[in-house]
Amino acid sequence: MATHHTSDYQTGELKSRDLSYPSGGGISYKEVNEDVVRTMTQTGKWYYLALAGAVSGFLAFWILPWAYQIYKGQGVSGLNTPDFWGIYLTNFVFWIGISHSGTLLSAILFITKTPWRRSIYRSAEAMTFFSVATAAVFIFVHMGRPWNFYWTMPYPNQRQLWLNFQSPLMFDVFAISTYATSSMIFLYFGSIPDLAAVRDRVTGWRKQVYSALALGWRGTDSEWHWLFKAYTFFAVFIIPLAVSVHSIVSWDFALSKVPGLAKTIFAPYFVVGAIYSGSAGIVTLMVIFRKAMKIEKYITLNHFDKLGMLLLVMSLLWSYINVVEVFTGWYANTSAENETLIYRMFTTPYAYMFWLMIFTNTILPLLFIFKKCRTSILACVVVSLGINVGMWLERYLILTTSLPRKFLPYMWHDYIPSWVEISMTLGSFCFFAMLFLLFVKLWPSVSIYEVKEDIGIPMRKGGGHH
Amino acid sequence: MDKAVLGLFTYADELLDAAKRLEGSGYDITIFSPIPLGHEIEHKLGPRKNHIKYFTFIGSVAGLFFGLLLTLGTAAMYVLPRGGRPIWSITPTLLMSYETTILIGVFFTLASFLFFSKLPSFSRKIYDPVINVDSFGLLIDGNLRGKYDEVERILRDHGANEIKRVEETEYNS
Amino acid sequence: MKRRDFLKFIGIGGVGAGAGFVLGKVSKPPGAKLIPYLIPPEDIVPGVATWYASACTQCGAGCGTLVRVMEGRAKKIEGNPAHPVNRGGLCAMGQSSVQALYNPDRITKPLKRKGPRGSGDYTEITWDEALKTLAENLTELKSKGNSDKLHLLTSPLSGTLDKLVREFVSAFGSTNYSHYGLFQRKNLAFANLSAMGTASVPHYDIENTKYLLSFGADFSSTWVSPVNYSNGYGKMRQGAGERGKLVQVEPRLSLTGANADEWVPAKPGTEALLALAIANTIVEKGLAKDGGAWRGVLSRYKAKDVASICDVSVERIEAIAVEFAHTRPSLAIAGDSVSSYENGIAGAIAVNILNQVAGNIGVTVIPNGDDLGGGRRVDFSKKISTLIAAANADKVKALIVYGANPVFTTPKAAKLEDALSKVPFIASFSSFMDETTAQADLILPAHTSLEDWGDDFPDPGVGAPVASIIQPAVGPVFETKSLGDIFIELAKAVGGNAAGKITAPNFAEYLKSSWKELYSRNREMAAGTLGFEDFWNKTLQNGGWWGPPRKRTATVSARASEHLTGGPARFEGEEGQYPFYLIPYAQTAYMDGRGANLPWLQELPDPMTSVVWGTWVEINPKTAEKLGLKEGDMVNVESPFGKISAPVYLYPGIRPDTVAVPIGQGHSHYGRYAKGRGANPIEILPYNEDPRSGEAALNSTRVRITRGGSGERMVKMEGSTKELGRGIVQTVSTSEFKRMKKEGV
């Protein structure tokens, strides 16, 4: 066997490059492998506690209330006749939104060859996939007869009856399943070399699992070549797909005639909002992730600095569109639009939520103008959590202030969520946490080979081609 | 049976030099690396072809037509008018085909990647686990009878720190 | 694979498949059964609906119905399009009678009281036993010479059933058979008797009226014959001729008032004065058709004197008078809010005078004659107070109740329950455990009208002789008996005179023979028929018999004016302490409370407030602001006689000095849907019975409103009542409409 080689990365070329890693210690290739595999093999007490909490939370807060709802009927929720969607679709849109940053950012940054992508993209993509899964479950949760969900899938049947492809919900089914499939493929194929690396380091049943998952990857130049080519195409596909997915999600609402929902700006509004909330989600997640997994050297303040800038930009964009939305509603000056706006902005309890949302999503992120804030973990947590709360409120407000104020005032009726809905909202976070916790244990959650790429290619003579 | 020779390098430039040298001498070489060396290899050994794009294109076009067929065909199978719109309405059809274009495009890309990279393959092949950590490997395969010494010498000359004669190395042992 | 492994797999697979097979078998729905008829009923084809013509008995209007029956079950009740009273329409209450038939809270068997009275503790007994017990009680009464101490209290029955009961009671030797209902309109009948000589409500030809001046008559929802009047209203508005105008005078905007072109919110209790002032103005301006005789009487009611009392401007009184007199034909009607005052008779007479002065009597006011002799008889001497006094004086030894629910509909101030507790034996024939039935010692549940035979002679009628037949559309759902059969069997069991007089084997036969008699008396009936059987079959098919309209007229006798009073109606309670007039009104769905046990009616939003499942207090928003009340706040409505609590509904259509509470909720019994729901405003009324007519005044107390009290939350179906300029209910102005008509577009 080969002896242990440590590349001297502190010399020559490499030192002058602006690495994302602390220049002090220097990281060897081997260290990367060991660090990542360590996150998968060494499991502390806290991990099990967290997982147990997430699993039981998922069961108690989501599965049990859902089972109760399926058994008793949708009536156990607080939905009512004008507001048929309530929190369930709020959560659906929220989670779809959270999903938007991971894969989309990863793809964009991959194509633009942005270096700071490399250590965070894997977990961001996983976040995408898991939040899409969470969102998808909410589709079934909000359905009146979820046991007939397969009727929304195109399959040949004896009834000769297919699907209504004119329905925005059908666009959803296609867009979300395409998105979920593509982002899963994107995630998986980006991880194959790392799965192989893990395969080489583990034993027992894990060995078999990772051998199967790694597909027999050896790291030959042809494998790398085709992987890189295919990966580029995936990335290229992902970008328009992600944009279309959230546009389509917005059309669930925007293609109606309901005042407050039927807005032409909804598609970009939702896409921007999605990237915004997704990026905030990444920030929140990364703070916990790097701390829990002790991988601060890979996910550095530099990353938060960059993400902070992104958040600031998205915040300004989001605020702009939000102002436009309110403004166009005000400018239309129809009774329907006016009532919706008054209801949303000046009627309790929605006024509190609205102005809280404006605070967390427009004012609070302005802190990120300062580099001090961008590189402060505390500020990052506060702002990103604030944005997430604000974005959830945004979706909630869109639905609960529009649907109860439709065209016929006689049918106006406020919506009050029931414990079932609130519980399932909590449960969805537990579900997401559960999936993510399992992910970090079962998957190389930091890309090994790309971090190595970032460290640089070891050259005896230096002057590698870049 | 012939044995192949696997040289393990610490530095990528040495590996590439060795590869160029050996390839120039007409040996079948395979480069192993823990990170993609696409640029460096192409710089040194010349550009490589990208066949995947054709498959991606074909897949996308197929997806487009699949989407059109699905939306228009199923609408015509059971005629149920809704919303005062035609049975064949253009906009939703395009939306649907947009999604299927991407979906099938992704599938074709995936399939072509698996095809070209010959994955998945679970048969025993020459491999060394250290490659996935921090070593670059150069595998010289094919008819080497009587040329071992020369190959090993070239490898050593270029800085290989370990040279193995191997039949096959199990990567999944 | 090793051989042993293979066998193991086979074994596991087999067990799994077997278990799956069993589960598949078990989880399959059981084979549905196909139950044929033993003997097919002749007129039933399964899957095909049969329609039976009948008549509705939910209220006294006597609408003709068609009952849709499938496989022996009543599915729906619709108005009989051929019937002259309702012409196809049917109100919410009438349609709900199918829920009375299939009500889960019906009394399914005869019951005998076990626990103390009012405890609701009963044991089920057989019909034989029940009838025997009742007969024994009556025989005992008779043998002791106490025949006259038997009291019978029923809802206002009409036709053959009334005849049978009357026959039974008189044969038994009692004179105490009385009708009782909250909205019996005895004041109206009394006024009409003194004015025109018939003790009934005349036929109001709303259809051909061009100016309808309604004094608190809510004919769109509950008043007298709502479906008939609504039909006329529809034709008045958009019929062949010019569009008629509706002006409503009432302190609280009723459903009818909401449809009126003008609302005159006169002060409660002053409508009679207003009517007389209008009449006086007509006479003074020389517009009267028949003014001479009235000039003297009316001169006491000058518009300028009355205006401030009524809170209606002189100009307005004069304008109404002029328009009323000029528009021909016009019509004034006196509704519940007028006739429910302490001087209700005066109000009704005033309106009669107004009609007389405007020359409407015989044109739009067509007095009824009881052409067929089956109409409801109004006996002014039969009062609930008489019964109470008799009971207190130990003169009631047995009381039989049917249909009426006096415990619920009589003010607590009358102390009816105390009086009833002194009656040693109470029997009820009600099929529902209402408040009065809950006091009974013996309950013999009678059929509902869908299971029973009967007939109905609609009162007020339609200006034409009408007789409707009620036939059983379905077999009895429970072990109940036809009310007529109960009396016939009772007559046999009691023996004596009664047995001798009532010889029919059952009520169906009795009814038929009664109609045979009617047929032989009445030439019109005989016309175009081949004898009685043919007539009878046709009657059953058509749902009754009705003749051509009859023109009748009358003159309001000057003597009627002696019932007029000089001032507004009296309200109990001092104004300082009790600042608000209380208007308890008949709600569309529950009427006098009888509809409260039907789920459809409970869930029917009140037309004016959209409140469901409960009671509310209507308060003018300005008043509420002054009192610091918001919608939905619980308030106590307190009169000198008691207090109820209910949530507030902010109602712009009510005078600021008035509050209104719907009647009908607040049941302590009456089934799962009614029990313990809302409050009953009758409880806090004084017992102001008019000594002449025997009708208790509903609008006769003032109340004060205080925050507090307990009760259920108010649930209303409306979100907002503001249209917000969205053009939801679009309107055209009267002048625009006239132009449209003129241009013939």
Next chain:
Amino acid sequence: MKKLILYAVVGGIAFIIGYFVNYQLFSDRAPVQPINFSHKIHAGDNQIQCQYCHIYAERSRVSGVPNVKRCMGCHQIIKTDSPEIQKVASYWDKKEPIPWVKVYNLPDHVYFPHKRHVRAGLDCKNCHGDVATMARIEKVSSLQMGWCLSCHSKKEVKNGSDCWTCHK
């Protein structure tokens, strides 16, 4: 461990197969009836017309099962000694209807008028098979929506594929 999983998988698959075999194939095509009534004897050998017993077929949504009186109408004289007939007679004596088991059971949301189909000249055989050869009545058509539709489209029924033609 590996084996246990394998066993579980095999057992599970077998369970599902068993379930579906029962549910799909053993769908009680010919349930046992309270009386061993033979259409073969009545409709086959004796050539009794369908609508002699199923009297409502031309008039109503349902075709109607013969009432007990109708059975007794003939069987008071014919074959009174047969044990099956005596069973019928005992129902008649007890004044109880015969609890036949439904063979053609449509769900509640389907509106199927026998009347329209009979009046359109459709032979009973089309759906109910050749009952004249069945000793015990047997379900011969799936009664699934596709089955209805295929016939409707074959016969070019007007609005035959409109949902509300058959659903309610």
Next chain:
Amino acid sequence: MSGFFERIAGKLKSYREPGYYTKLDHKWTMVIDLDKCNGCEACVVSCYAENNLPVVGKEECEKSRAFSWLRIERYVEGEYPDVKVKFIPVMCQHCMKAPCETGCPVYATYHNQDGLNVQVYNRCVGTFTCATYCTYDVRRFNWFTYKWPKPLEAQLNPDVSVREMGVMEKCTFCIQRIRAAKDKAKDEGKDVQDGDIKPACSQSCPTGAIYFGDLQDPNSVVAKLAKSPRRYRLLEELNADPSVIYLKRVMGDGNSSHE
């Protein structure tokens, strides 16, 4: 052979026809005369009785889950004593360009050849899209499995299915009555005549404010009323093309006695 292709081409062309039907069999239309309607709600109960609508109870009513397919909306203008109250019965408007129909992913609601907006209960999966898209708030959802305490269930109309939990429903223009009338007409070998069909609400209306008929039949009552200068349709500006035509209420120009 060319005939075959022409037929195919014709068929394909018809798929591009807006609304698909070049001519409907019927165009069932309801005309409601608001000047006649007095808001008595007899129609509401009639609808409950005819269409097996469950009674949901007070708590559910409070959550705005009452089932009335047909409701009387009431709007109040002005303050005491100049209060104007207006009633309007609102039921499914059977829009020709119904927003709900496009929303449903599974074709549980669509437009049929009678011009009806049809809801197929047993196809519905309960995505709520139709109800959300409905601009008239007339769709009702089965939040629970509703039970009728015995023996109230004896009243249930066998011509109308009792809907399952999780299913959307709405006014059907009493399609079972349309079906029955067509059935009867077919037996008699003729077309459905004007006046043969009366939905439950129209049948029971005491004032006769609700008319029903085929707008395509120029001699029908509704066709004549539809030409009235008082005609308007609810929220017409939303371009849903509803099949319910309202006739404007005539309202006084203020108090004429003040003139």
